[in-house]
Amino acid sequence: MNSFPTLFHLGGENCVTGSCHLLQVAGLNIFVDCGLAQGRDPLSDMSEWPVSPKKIDYLFLTHAHIDHIGRLPELIQNGFDGEIICSHPTKELLVPMLTDAMGFGGLGSREIKKMSDRIDDLSWGFECQQEFKLKKGVSFKLSRAGHILGSSFILFSLPVENGNYRIIFSGDLGNYNTPILPDPDVPDPCDLLILESTYGNRLHGGREDRLCQLEKKMLKALSDNGKVFIPAFALGRTQEILFELDRLFSKTKWREKKIPVFVDSPLALKITEIYSRLDQYWDAESKNLQATGDHPFDFNHLYSVARFRDHKTLLDIQGPAIIIAGSGMCTGGRIVGHLAQGLTEEKNNVFFVGYQAKGTQGYDIMKYRQRPGGYVWLNNDKTRIRAHIEMLSGYSAHADQQGLLDWVALMPEKPKRIKLVHGDPAAQKELRKKLINAGHNVD
Numbered sequence: 001m002n003s004f005p006t007l008f009h010l011g012g013e014n015c016v017t018g019s020c021h022l023l024q025v026a027g028l029n030i031f032v033d034c035g036l037a038q039g040r041d042p043l044s045d046m047s048e049w050p051v052s053p054k055k056i057d058y059l060f061l062t063h064a065h066i067d068h069i070g071r072l073p074e075l076i077q078n079g080f081d082g083e084i085i086c087s088h089p090t091k092e093l094l095v096p097m098l099t100d101a102m103g104f105g106g107l108g109s110r111e112i113k114k115m116s117d118r119i120d121d122l123s124w125g126f127e128c129q130q131e132f133k134l135k136k137g138v139s140f141k142l143s144r145a146g147h148i149l150g151s152s153f154i155l156f157s158l159p160v161e162n163g164n165y166r167i168i169f170s171g172d173l174g175n176y177n178t179p180i181l182p183d184p185d186v187p188d189p190c191d192l193l194i195l196e197s198t199y200g201n202r203l204h205g206g207r208e209d210r211l212c213q214l215e216k217k218m219l220k221a222l223s224d225n226g227k228v229f230i231p232a233f234a235l236g237r238t239q240e241i242l243f244e245l246d247r248l249f250s251k252t253k254w255r256e257k258k259i260p261v262f263v264d265s266p267l268a269l270k271i272t273e274i275y276s277r278l279d280q281y282w283d284a285e286s287k288n289l290q291a292t293g294d295h296p297f298d299f300n301h302l303y304s305v306a307r308f309r310d311h312k313t314l315l316d317i318q319g320p321a322i323i324i325a326g327s328g329m330c331t332g333g334r335i336v337g338h339l340a341q342g343l344t345e346e347k348n349n350v351f352f353v354g355y356q357a358k359g360t361q362g363y364d365i366m367k368y369r370q371r372p373g374g375y376v377w378l379n380n381d382k383t384r385i386r387a388h389i390e391m392l393s394g395y396s397a398h399a400d401q402q403g404l405l406d407w408v409a410l411m412p413e414k415p416k417r418i419k420l421v422h423g424d425p426a427a428q429k430e431l432r433k434k435l436i437n438a439g440h441n442v443d
Contacts, residue, residue: 005158005165007194008050012422015041016198016357017067019422021169022050025158026136031059032154032169032194036070036101038329039359046071046078054079058134061086062171063151064093064235066101073102073115076122084123087142089150089278091125093271097235100267104332128152129185146174146184147397148236149275155188166190168415172422173399173407175204179243180275180296182283184399186410193415195408197423198355198398200431210394215248217351217390218322222259226347227319229387231335231362233328234268236397237354239275241324242297243286249299257320264305264314264325264334272297305334315341319348328354330361330378339365340378348387353395365389405434418442 003025011020011033018037023030029051037043046053053075059082061069072084086094095116102112126132131141137159142152151171158165168190176183187193205213221228232238245261248254263269276297279290286296305311311334314323325335342348343365356362361376368374369389375382399407408415418440420428435442 004160005167007167007192009421010044010049011035011037011042012067014421014423014425014428016355016422016424017041018043019062019068020044020071021194021421023156023167024051026138028057028134028136028138029055030138030156031056033062033068033171034059034071034075035068036066038067038331039357039363041357041359046074052079054081056080056082058082059084060140060154060169061090061094062145062154062169063148064090064097065148065172065233066097068172069094069098070101072098072119073105076115076118082122084119085140086123086125087128087150087152088125089281090152091123092274092278093150093235094123095120096267096270096274100234131157141188143185143187144182145171146176146178146181147172148174149181149239149278149281153185153187155190165192167192167194169194170196172196172198172397173404174397175399175403178283178397179240180282180286182281184407187407189411189413189415191416193408193418195404195418195420196398197404197420197428197431199396199400200404200420200423200427200434201429202400202427203402204396204400205394210392211244211247213392213394214244217392218248221349221351221388221390222257222320224347225319226345226349226387227317227338227342228322228349228351229335229338229342230322230324230351230353231328231330232268232324232326232353234265234326235271237328237395238263238265238268238324238326239272239297240395240397241353242272242302245302245322246294246296246299249301250294255300258301259320259322261299261302261322262305262314262324263302264311264323264338266306268324268326269304269306311337314338328362329356330365336361336378339376340381340383343376343378343383343385343387346386346388350387350389352389352391355396355398366391401431401434404431405438408435408440409438414440416441
């Protein structure tokens with residue numbers, strides 16, 4: 001007889017980063033994600049977890065963003081020797097993402113190589129929409145989540161006294177009609193849905209609206225020969241922005257402007273190469289573009305900035321120019337150097353295209369941009385915010401409130417219970433109301 005499954009939320013329960021969940025059933029310890037927290041989000045100590053990392057049987061990864069995978073090296077250092085399970089694209093992205101992150105953690109190159117090899121040895125890629133069996137009667141199925149390439153939501157079928165208990169972990173859900181990515185799959189019925197709620201209280205603009213918005217704001221921003229800085233995460237957001245710029249620069253009026261676009265991020269360049277190699281996982285639109293000779297991540301006057309000395313040169317380039325660099329929340333990376341020099345000039349612009357967590361420099365820039373004398377701390381210096389700041393709606397890789405509601409409504413049957421995670425309290429409060437009004441049972 002198998003007892004009822006037990007669930008612990010060890011990170012990302014009431015905030016947006018640091019996702020980490022423990023599922024105990026049939027004597028197995030199954031983790032879903034093991035991410036780093038960002039900004040002011042809390043991070044639990046592994047020594048205080050209900051189980052030691054040594055006793056974890058499986059670690060499932062919903063996708064390769066650092067706030068879902070970033071503590072994996074620490075987990076291995078503390079004795080984890082189980083299996084890492086994810087989609088095939090996530091396995092391809094896992095080591096490059098973590099190798100880059102470990103470079104900021106004080107490890108030497110030899111230690112990083114050893115850890116990267118260990119992660120690769122423990123990791124297994126699986127196809128979506130196929131059921132696979134684990135030990136003790138537990139099975140799982142990955143399905144496409146539409147958040148970034150390889151992102152998935154996970155259905156577990158767990159043996160209990162009266163049959164099977166089905167739990168879905170949504171991971172991070174994406175939007176429909178997103179460049180490059182197939183739409184999220186339809187979820188199966190389940191007893192318990194663990195649902196993300198990042199934008200549970202917000203609505204995005206449509207894809208056509210956002211492309212039009214990008215073009216209008218870009219034309220205005222570049223009209224005074226300033227620079228446009230786009231803080232973007234290396235994985236997902238950079239490739240999506242390149243896709244949209246490729247659409248713009250396919251127009252004659254944009255081609256004639258010959259405005260240079262720089263991707264100033266070694267990791268983003270490596271990830272873009274991987275995205276290009278994994279074209280079998282693209283959506284139909286991207287495949288069709290490539291078939292006609294229009295590669296969705298390549299266009300005239302697009303330049304790669306890999307070497308640090310080239311980055312230093314780029315800091316002093318004159319506009320007009322578009323510069324894409326990480327990190328997306330401006331907490332580190334090459335974007336910090338660009339902003340330290342460029343935020344003080346009124347002719348420059350910063351386009352934010354993603355969520356800015358409290359406690360990050362990106363959040364502070366958004367918060368203080370319109371205040372007299374507004375400033376942000378960059379490289380330990382107080383930097384005045386004189387550049388024009390924009391938050392472009394519709395570019396989030398997360399589904400908005402309506403998208404989440406629509407995805408849940410696609411289930412053939414209502415889930416017996418919903419637990420909201422991966423969202424601030426205000427977002428969870430509003431989404432909970434909407435779900436309850438739709439007849440759902442929400443914790």
